[in-house]
Amino acid sequence: MGLSSVVITFLISFLSLTAESTQPPYSCDASFHPRYPFCNPELPITQRAKDLVSRLTLDEKLAQLVNTAPSIPRLGIPSYQWWSEALHGVADAGLGIRLNGTIKGATSFPQVILTAATFDQNLWYQIGKAIGTEARAVYNAGQATGMTFWAPNINVFRDPRWGRGQETAGEDPLMNAKYGVAYVRGLQGDSFHGGKLGERLQASACCKHFTAYDLDQWKGINRFVFDARVTSQDLADTYQPPFQSCIEKGRASGIMCAYNRVNGVPNCADFNLLTKTARKQWKFDGYITSDCGAVSIIHDEQGYAKTAEDAIADVFRAGMDVECGDYISKHGKSAVVKKKLGIGEMERALENLFSMRIRLGLFDGNPTKLPFGSIGPRQVCSKEHLHLALDAARDGMVLLKNTNSLLPLPKTNPTLALIGPNANATSLVALGNYYGRPCNLVTLLQAFQGYAKDTRYHPGCHNGTHCDRASIQDALDLAKNVDYVVLVMGLDQNQERESHDRHYLGLPGKQEQLIHTVAAVAKRPVVLVLLSGGPVDITSAKFDHKVGGILWAGYPGELGGLALAQVIFGDHNPGGKLPITWYPKDYIIKVPMTDMRMRADPATGYPGRTYRFYTGPKVYEFGYGLSYTNYSHNLISLSQTTLHINISSTHYYVTENSETIRVTNHGSMSGKHPVLLFTRQGKVRNGNPVKQLVGFESVKVDAGETVQVGFQLSLCEHFSRANEGGSLVIEEGSYSLVVEDHEYPINITL
Ligand SMILES: *[C@@H]1O[C@H](CO)[C@@H](O)[C@H](O)[C@H]1NC(C)=O
Ligand SMILES: *[C@@H]1O[C@H](CO)[C@@H](O)[C@H](O)[C@H]1NC(C)=O
Ligand SMILES: *[C@@H]1O[C@H](CO)[C@@H](O)[C@H](O)[C@H]1NC(C)=O
Numbered sequence: 186m187g188l189s190s191v192v193i194t195f196l197i198s199f200l201s202l203t204a205e206s207t208q209p210p211y212s213c214d215a216s217f218h219p220r221y222p223f224c225n226p227e228l229p230i231t232q233r234a235k236d237l238v239s240r241l242t243l244d245e246k247l248a249q250l251v252n253t254a255p256s257i258p259r260l261g262i263p264s265y266q267w268w269s270e271a272l273h274g275v276a277d278a279g280l281g282i283r284l285n286g287t288i289k290g291a292t293s294f295p296q297v298i299l300t301a302a303t304f305d306q307n308l309w310y311q312i313g314k315a316i317g318t319e320a321r322a323v324y325n326a327g328q329a330t331g332m333t334f335w336a337p338n339i340n341v342f343r344d345p346r347w348g349r350g351q352e353t354a355g356e357d358p359l360m361n362a363k364y365g366v367a368y369v370r371g372l373q374g375d376s377f378h379g380g381k382l383g384e385r386l387q388a389s390a391c392c393k394h395f396t397a398y399d400l401d402q403w404k405g406i407n408r409f410v411f412d413a414r415v416t417s418q419d420l421a422d423t424y425q426p427p428f429q430s431c432i433e434k435g436r437a438s439g440i441m442c443a444y445n446r447v448n449g450v451p452n453c454a455d456f457n458l459l460t461k462t463a464r465k466q467w468k469f470d471g472y473i474t475s476d477c478g479a480v481s482i483i484h485d486e487q488g489y490a491k492t493a494e495d496a497i498a499d500v501f502r503a504g505m506d507v508e509c510g511d512y513i514s515k516h517g518k519s520a521v522v523k524k525k526l527g528i529g530e531m532e533r534a535l536e537n538l539f540s541m542r543i544r545l546g547l548f549d550g551n552p553t554k555l556p557f558g559s560i561g562p563r564q565v566c567s568k569e570h571l572h573l574a575l576d577a578a579r580d581g582m583v584l585l586k587n588t589n590s591l592l593p594l595p596k597t598n599p600t601l602a603l604i605g606p607n608a609n610a611t612s613l614v615a616l617g618n619y620y621g622r623p624c625n626l627v628t629l630l631q632a633f634q635g636y637a638k639d640t641r642y643h644p645g646c647h648n649g650t651h652c653d654r655a656s657i658q659d660a661l662d663l664a665k666n667v668d669y670v671v672l673v674m675g676l677d678q679n680q681e682r683e684s685h686d687r688h689y690l691g692l693p694g695k696q697e698q699l700i701h702t703v704a705a706v707a708k709r710p711v712v713l714v715l716l717s718g719g720p721v722d723i724t725s726a727k728f729d730h731k732v733g734g735i736l737w738a739g740y741p742g743e744l745g746g747l748a749l750a751q752v753i754f755g756d757h758n759p760g761g762k763l764p765i766t767w768y769p770k771d772y773i774i775k776v777p778m779t780d781m782r783m784r785a786d787p788a789t790g791y792p793g794r795t796y797r798f799y800t801g802p803k804v805y806e807f808g809y810g811l812s813y814t815n816y817s818h819n820l821i822s823l824s825q826t827t828l829h830i831n832i833s834s835t836h837y838y839v840t841e842n843s844e845t846i847r848v849t850n851h852g853s854m855s856g857k858h859p860v861l862l863f864t865r866q867g868k869v870r871n872g873n874p875v876k877q878l879v880g881f882e883s884v885k886v887d888a889g890e891t892v893q894v895g896f897q898l899s900l901c902e903h904f905s906r907a908n909e910g911g912s913l914v915i916e917e918g919s920y921s922l923v924v925e926d927h928e929y930p931i932n933i934t935l
């Protein structure tokens with residue numbers, strides 16, 4: 186384990202602290218006169234915001250309604266940038282963050298889909314907290330003009346083709362809900378269990394994209410024009426629950442309305458969604474931004490509004506507060522002149538916006554003297570945060586196959602061939618999208634050389650992951666002459682990204698051919714590592730007996746190379762589980778991406794989506810994942826409301842030395858093991874899910890140890906189902922609680 190601390194020490198010294206720091210922008214400087222009521226921290230925040238808004242001229246008001254809000258020098262108010270990004274680390278993808286001063290990078294955590302595979306809510310929370318802390322450090326260093334971050338992305342990963350599925354916590358609504366809550370609480374400065382946070386924010390999180398947004402670009406249909414036809418039932422138990430939790434339990438201070446329409450109505454112009462549901466029903470008290478350009482498309486692309494002015498009037502009437510874009514800069518004034526946009530609606534929006542800035546502590550005088558003011562550059566890419574990035578990567582990796590315990594490989598300094606288009610992944614591949622600029626990236630090759638000095642590398646393909654042509658002969662020459670072969674294949678942003686959904690679920694180009702040809706000549710079965718966000722149909726590798734081990738590594742972030750090497754050489758026991766169903770290739774032939782229905786429709790051959798409704802063939806199931814340890818589960822008791830499960834770790838792995846077979850009783854091979862609890866209804870009817878995740882807990886189990894985990898179950902929360910009208914109901918009858926392959930029957934009578 187020495188390797189990780191060596192690398193981390195190196196990374197910390199890499200962080201340069203040379204450049205001059207700059208003042209962060211703020212209002213209400215003690216030297217500025219007169220002292221306005223909006224500067225008075227004793228007054229309630231809404232009163233301060235109202236006071237401020239009442240002092241603005243019409244032009245000043247209009248100018249504040251877009252993401253790049255200009256300064257108002259006569260009131261001592263600096264400019265503000267609403268758009269910043271922090272999906273899995275503070276990023277400079279938005280406009281509010283500059284990583285070019287004292288702070289030149291930020292901890293780059295794994296892409297969210299891999300972090301999700303840990304099923305570890307505490308880890309998710311710690312990551313959110315680390316990102317919030319680093320964000321505040323960037324602001325304090327004078328390198329941020331905003332503290333409003335447009336993450337998390339909590340849309341369910343409905344279709345395996347979705348280019349942005351990698352940004353989410355997978356296909357299950359409960360997982361996205363819990364991920365959102367953990368991330369938001371961490372980033373905003375709340376405690377893990379919530380409730381600590383008052384109005385003050387460390388940084389502001391934004392739950393996006395509200396709602397039913399999960400198509401980017403498929404067969405010429407893009408997110409700007411797409412009209413998602415969603416049933417009330419699917420809305421109630423699939424699309425909305427993550428948002429409801431994010432607001433009610435996470436107390437998120439931001440929401441982003443999505444580009445697409447839902448049942449004909451553009452999300453940003455939907456009063457029922459933004460005002461009736463989010464603000465009134467769920468008690469949302471933050472600000473609502475549009476996605477970037479989402480106001481203009483309501484007229485320009487969707488033709489929903491007859492004029493530009495109507496589009497602007499529609500969104501403010503619906504409850505949106507700020508536009509990402511410049512449509513209001515162009516057409517806002519004329520919307521007011523034509524009496525389409527009312528002053529009252531503008532003022533409501535402005536009060537929400539300035540309340541946010543006040544909650545962030547930007548109107549209380551010098552913020553470096555306030556809570557969060559002492560967070561400094563040394564807290565960026567700190568040892569703790571880098572360890573967290575390493576933990577997320579190695580706990581998320583999913584072991585899909587391990588025939589005859591091929592893995593872990595022996596730490597006997599074997600000769601090794603690292604082959605494949607992702608084997609020396611550049612930052613773009615290892616980090617996924619919306620990444621923070623890493624402090625330093627440990628490539629796979631560097632990390633492997635720490636275990637096997639003689640590691641030889643070949644990309645195997647001529648053209649990256651496209652792999653139009655494979656360098657078969659070179660790869661074979663290399664593979665024949667080493668002890669072990671590790672193939673690193675998969676996808677990158679060329680196949681799956683924003684504005685680009687996949688059109689093929691298999692491995693691109695000649696990748697499959699490369700795997701089987703190399704495996705056929707290697708001395709021992711090969712190890713296949715897949716980098717991808719979405720699922721890949723690797724059926725042929727699954728059944729190729731010369732492929733001994735398969736690991737899915739998502740996009741593992743800046744310490745992902747190290748994490749992978751530690752897993753492959755047994756310094757870490759993999760425990761991740763798939764957060765998405767891995768479908769066979771032909772699934773997408775049967776299912777148009779535009780079909781939003783979750784539920785199967787046997788009459789028309791529509792197979793349904795995700796483990797909750799799809800019962801057809803799968804390459805790997807949601808929740809699947811092996812480990813170097815076997816765990817046994819024992820449902821002990823179901824008292825009134827609590828289910829107790831004993832989890833024992835029973836086997837230890839066997840490692841193979843180059844000459845002798847040595848059985849290593851790694852008494853210390855502990856593992857983190859996610860326990861997933863599902864409910865299953867005895868008789869599925871009314872379009873109810875065949876199975877529903879109702880709880881999960883990641884537990885640490887030492888070798889030979891038995892650990893107990895308890896789940897609190899409540900009828901309303903865990904046994905209710907959405908009916909066709911979209912209401913939650915509880916049905917009497919037989920159910921079972923499912924953990925791995927154990928079922929525990931129960932009866933519900935009301
Ligand atoms: C950082 O980038 C911003 C925006 O591009 C620029 O205005 C600023 O001068 C840069 N700062 C440094 C220290 O290079
Ligand atoms: C691996 O990638 C790094 C970073 O992109 C590059 O500097 C290095 O030359 C590559 N190594 C090989 C052997 O191609
Ligand atoms: C690789 O192949 C793809 C698909 O044929 C092509 O679009 C792309 O331009 C190629 N890239 C390079 C760098 O040759």
Ligand SMILES: *[C@@H]1O[C@H](CO)[C@@H](O)[C@H](O)[C@H]1NC(C)=O
Pocket residue numbers: 819821831891892893
């Ligand atoms: C469950 O584990 C506890 C120790 O954590 C042990 O005392 C108990 O006997 C176990 N129960 C069963 C049924 O294995």
Ligand SMILES: *[C@@H]1O[C@H](CO)[C@@H](O)[C@H](O)[C@H]1NC(C)=O
Pocket residue numbers: 590813814815836837838839
């Ligand atoms: C784990 O259990 C499976 C199924 O019983 C068995 O095939 C496998 O060898 C066990 N693995 C270890 C590492 O004990």
